[in-house]
Amino acid sequence: MEILVNSHTHIGDAFIDIGDKNWKLDELVAPPHGFKHEMMRKASEGEIIEGMKKAISVMERCGTTHFIDFREGGVEGIKILKKAMGGSRLNAIILGRPLELRYDSEEVNGILRISDGIGVSSISDWDYEELKKVADHVNKKKKIFAIHASEAFREDIDAVLDLKPSFLIHMSSASRDDIEIVADENIPLVVCPRSNAFFGIRPDIESMLECGVSLLLGTDNAMISPPDIVEEMKFLMENFDVSREQVGEMVTANPRKCLNVSLGIQQSDGSKNMP
Ligand SMILES: [Zn+2]
Numbered sequence: 472m473e474i475l476v477n478s479h480t481h482i483g484d485a486f487i488d489i490g491d492k493n494w495k496l497d498e499l500v501a502p503p504h505g506f507k508h509e510m511m512r513k514a515s516e517g518e519i520i521e522g523m524k525k526a527i528s529v530m531e532r533c534g535t536t537h538f539i540d541f542r543e544g545g546v547e548g549i550k551i552l553k554k555a556m557g558g559s560r561l562n563a564i565i566l567g568r569p570l571e572l573r574y575d576s577e578e579v580n581g582i583l584r585i586s587d588g589i590g591v592s593s594i595s596d597w598d599y600e601e602l603k604k605v606a607d608h609v610n611k612k613k614k615i616f617a618i619h620a621s622e623a624f625r626e627d628i629d630a631v632l633d634l635k636p637s638f639l640i641h642m643s644s645a646s647r648d649d650i651e652i653v654a655d656e657n658i659p660l661v662v663c664p665r666s667n668a669f670f671g672i673r674p675d676i677e678s679m680l681e682c683g684v685s686l687l688l689g690t691d692n693a694m695i696s697p698p699d700i701v702e703e704m705k706f707l708m709e710n711f712d713v714s715r716e717q718v719g720e721m722v723t724a725n726p727r728k729c730l731n732v733s734l735g736i737q738q739s740d741g742s743k744n745m746p
């Protein structure tokens with residue numbers, strides 16, 4: 472079966488109107504007090520679901536078969552996404568996250584029971600030791616642990632990789648050395664060039680490819696760009712020195728390999744592997 476994978480979304484923020492303000496990354500999306508998180512706390516479940524359903528229909532219309540969503544809001548947040556998915560043929564790979572920036576083993580168990588793993592914001596938002604406990608727990612359960620890294624500023628790549636992530640998001644402010652380390656360690660990386668551009672950041676996708684990083688493509692926050700992976704592919708081809716073939720791999724072969732071969736993950740509905 473042909474697949475078309477959007478490897479990074481946050482469709483839970485699709486209902487948020489960010490207006491035309493010139494947002495800085497942290498004031499818009501950083502937990503716990505970024506605008507997005509304040510809005511999500513205030514929103515009713517119905518509002519969030521309505522936004523998600525719109526995002527889901529955007530993905531369906533552009534032919535997406537799978538998407539990997541970073542779902543905020545703990546166990547309840549995951550349940551809301553599952554409600555919004557009702558009736559959709561899309562395959563959601565759901566990465567939940569703890570409600571607060573701390574480790575609670577019961578909560579992590581609860582999240583992992585109904586999801587494919589955990590996806591967190593970044594090492595800079597967390598107390599590192601707490602985050603290490605979350606990562607170790609997820610890895611022990613053989614689920615996905617994914618994390619944003621070096622998005623608007625460079626973070627310590629060794630500390631990030633010590634968490635044994637299944638894959639990383641962004642690396643848009645990483646150094647060439649950091650990119651080489653990620654390539655050497657064989658850690659897949661999801662790039663989201665439209666979201667980076669919104670914040671005035673240009674990821675060095677050319678170096679990533681040159682170093683041999685396995686790249687995946689995602690649309691990131693739905694409140695910033697609708698989750699249309701075909702638009703993301705067009706943007707990538709228009710603004711970066713990448714071939715059509717390379718872009719094709721980022722939405723088919725690379726995510727397939729990342730999700731099947733490297734991880735052998737079980738999807739949250741219990742079915743094994745992608746078709
Ligand atoms: Zn993200």
